[in-house]
Amino acid sequence: MPDKFPESSEFHTLRIIPPAGLHYSTDLLRKMCDIWEKHGSGLIALHGQSGDIMLQGCSSENVQKAFDELNEIGFDLGGAGPALRTSMNCVGHARCEQSCYDEVRTHRTVINGFLDEMHRPALPYKFKFKFSGCPNDCVNAIHRADFAVIGTWRDDIxxxxxxxxxxxxxxxxxxxxxxxxxxxxxxxxxxxxxxxxxxxxxxxxxxxxxxxxxxxxxxPGKDRGAMVLIGGKRSLKVGDFLGSVIVPFMKLETDEDFEKLKDFCETVIDFFAENALEHERIGETIDRIGLANFLEGIGVEVDPNMVNHPRTSSYARMDDWDQEVEKWRARKAEAASASEAAE
Ligand code: SF4
Ligand code: SF4
Structure with a gap:
């Protein structure tokens, strides 16, 4: 109703990447508010589900001007649409005694490595990273992130x-x-x-x-690191999923460790880009093609830690696993050709 509310005729939202760990100086916040009052409505939502600073209410003409000034004080554009989304990490290493790895460094390393995927939407659908320092998972990574990195330890409490x-x-x-x-x-x-x-x-x-x-x-123990869980998401086509453990433990301390994580992220994003259907989250892709095929596609060995409730399932056995997968594939192929013949 632009005749009644002229400001609503153009009301774009700018998604801006917040600092890792969501810490600001008051000086930076003042500068951000001044820019937004100058070019936009002054309305800010801190923070969206993926962590974005959402600057709401801007005319088409002012979008670039607002972004240029925000960019000058150190902010970059966040993600929207079928792309890598803005990420989030818990306060962890900065202040929390339970933290098992440096979430801020991990967050920055991963996101800075994939900014192209964020700024130029080219994926089948959204893809979110989240980083929690321990299994308390203060940023809801396990049920919100396609790729969750959650701190853990492998020695004794x-x-x-x-x-x-x-x-x-x-x-x-x-x-x-x-x-x-x-x-x-x-x-x-x-x-x-x-x-x-x-x-x-x-x-x-x-x-x-x-x-x-x-x-x-x-x-937590002294031998600390992180696990990677893939496929978490809120409801879409197939309902809510928690992420599945794909890497039970990895160290995140040296430059080499971070390079390894970045390479793994790239493998998973490439697999998602090539194999997911349009408007499908990676958890739904895994549900559609099966975890065994997904693991093979990303080159990860099957591990007993991936079984949901190994202690309560009398069916979780690892012997003859490979042969079982072959049998399962043969059954699938048989069923597919039978349904093709019927058509
Ligand atoms: S997830 Fe763990 S490390 Fe991070 S803030 Fe919460 S309790 Fe602390
Ligand atoms: S000892 Fe039990 S209560 Fe404590 S962290 Fe382990 S599983 Fe949880």
Missing amino acids: QVDQQEVQNYVAKVGRKYMIDVVITHCPTRALSLNDDDTLEIDNKSCVRCMHCINVMTKALS
Whole structure:
């Protein structure tokens, strides 16, 4: 209704990439607001689901002017449409004691390596990266990101037994058993008679519950890194998906580690670009072609850690896996040719 509300006749949104970790200086925020008041409506949404700074309400004529000035103070354009989207990481390494890798560096390394994919939409559909420093997953990577990098550790949980005893003395054994011990999803915890804690680390699934409750006594192990989960998304054609574990553990410390991650991201994006149908998220592609085919396509070996609930599934066996995949493929091919013949 431009006759009634003239400003609404052109009301474009500019998506701008926020700083990794979403930290700003007040000086930078003031400059951003001044630019937006000069060229746009002054309305800002911090932050969209993918982390974007969304500057809402701009005329066609002012879009380029606003972007040029924002670019001068260090901002770049975010993603929209069938493209790599703006990414997000938790505050992690900067302030959080649970962080298992440098999320900010990882985020910047990955996104700076794929800016072309963000600025020139050429993918079948949107593709999102998200980076969480530990399995608490404060940026909702597992169910929001096509490619989630989530911190984890592969040695034992660090325990300060004196702090465990202090905690039990404060809250009592009943509370400790009711709220910590019995809430461990894999029954990996037990409380000794002297109020120290026993952890069966091989059974721990890194859910973070005990560490979150007893922050003084417990912390993630020392051999820290990250896992990669692919295929998470909110509802679209096939409903909501959580990401599947594709790389159970990788170190992210040296330049070489970061190069390896970038190469892997490139492989996955290339596979997505070549094999996904239009308007299909990668989780739906995996659902359509099968996880075994996806793993083969991106050159990743099958690993027992990829099984959703290995402890509760009596069917999770790795022997004869290759032959089973061949049999499954043969059955699929047979079914496909039968349906072709019927048509
Ligand atoms: S995801 Fe983990 S490391 Fe990141 S802010 Fe949350 S608790 Fe901290
Ligand atoms: S992190 Fe979770 S699974 Fe591991 S010991 Fe603690 S409560 Fe159990």
